Amino acid sequence: MGDAKRKQMGKKAFLALPENQRCVYCGSAEDLTVDHFPPRDFFLNRQFPEGYMYPACSACNAGKSSDEQALGFLVSMLDWEVDDGRSEFRRHLRAARNNHPQLIRELEALSPTRSKRFLRQALGGSDAVAASGMNGWQAVQLGPEGKSLLNKMCVWFGQTLYFKHNQEVFSGEVLATKLPHSAIKENKFQEIISRLSGIPKIKQTGHDISDQFFYRYYAVDGGFYAILQFNKPQIFFVICAMTNEHIPKNLSSDNGWFRSGPVGPQ
Structure with a gap:
């Protein structure tokens, strides 16, 4: 049996499982396919981790495709060791230019002074910047398109x-x-991390790839809470998913929190 046939059989077996009968995004039971999330574009040589396959209807799966390619570019930028000469980064950049040109146009380069200040704050001082070989690096700031894409990613x-x-x-x-x-140095951050008891193993064909994607989580009936990071992170993502019956009536999303509004089948 060829690789293509074996792969197709694997998808059929996956979608035949009782828990995989509805789209993970909209709840539809029609025209189901297999979605990989995080996307392949987030990983070196597109080698995604084992066990992160989900049932998704064709409409939801196809609707995410171009956004995921642009997100591959953003995630690669979040790696401190990003190198614009790497073929992976160039591929992500081409995809972003083709599918989300506004994302590229909105990138705002910070001045040398602001870039220096940002690096010192992020890495813990001028000595740390020098030790990392980042003296003279220029920082960029995301525009509305980039922020919107990262919010979509958090919802997914x-x-x-x-x-x-x-x-x-x-x-x-x-x-x-x-x-x-820099939050990793804060006691409050470490306290939150210590309470997230779920520490999944991120593997691909038996090899540990948690250096590319790592998260800790806490899951209860009606709620899911996690802190995620990609590669060597410039930022951490904090995600809280609460079902309709568990959302507090006086819930506020102030202080930099994004609130999705209703998602999933209602």
């Missing part, structure tokens, strides 16, 4: 990881925020 993570760890299609709201790399 809320839906897929809630499904993975709670074994049901999510219906509710996702809240998300971003923390700078």
Whole structure:
């Protein structure tokens, strides 16, 4: 049996499982396909981790495609060791230019002074910047398109990881925020991390690839909470997914939190 046939048989077997009978995003039971999230474009040589496959209807799966390619570019930029000479980065850049040219146009280069200030704050001082070989690096700031794409990504993570760890299609709201790399030094951050007891193993064909994608989570009936990072992160993503019946009536999304509004089947 050829690789293509074996792969197709694997998808059929996956979609035949009782828990995979509805789209993880909209709840539809029609025209189901297999979605990989995080997307292949987030990983070196597109080698995505094992166990991160989800049932998705064709409409939802296809609708995410161009956004995921642009997100591959943004995620590669979040790596401190990004190199514009790497073929992976150039491929992500071409995809972003083709599918989301506005994303590229909106990137705003910070002045040398602001870039220096940003690097010192992020890495913990001028000595740390020098030790990292980043003296003279220029920072860029995302525009509305980039921020919107990252918010979409957080919603998809809320839906897929809630499904993975709670074994049901999510219906509710996702809240998300971003923390700078320097937050890892804060006691409050370490306290939150210590309470997230779920530490999944991220593997591809048996090899540990948690250096490319790592998260800690806490899942309960009606809720999922996680802190995620990619590669060597400049920022951490904090995601809270709460089902409709568990959303507090007085919930506020102030202080830099994004609130999705209703997602999933209502």
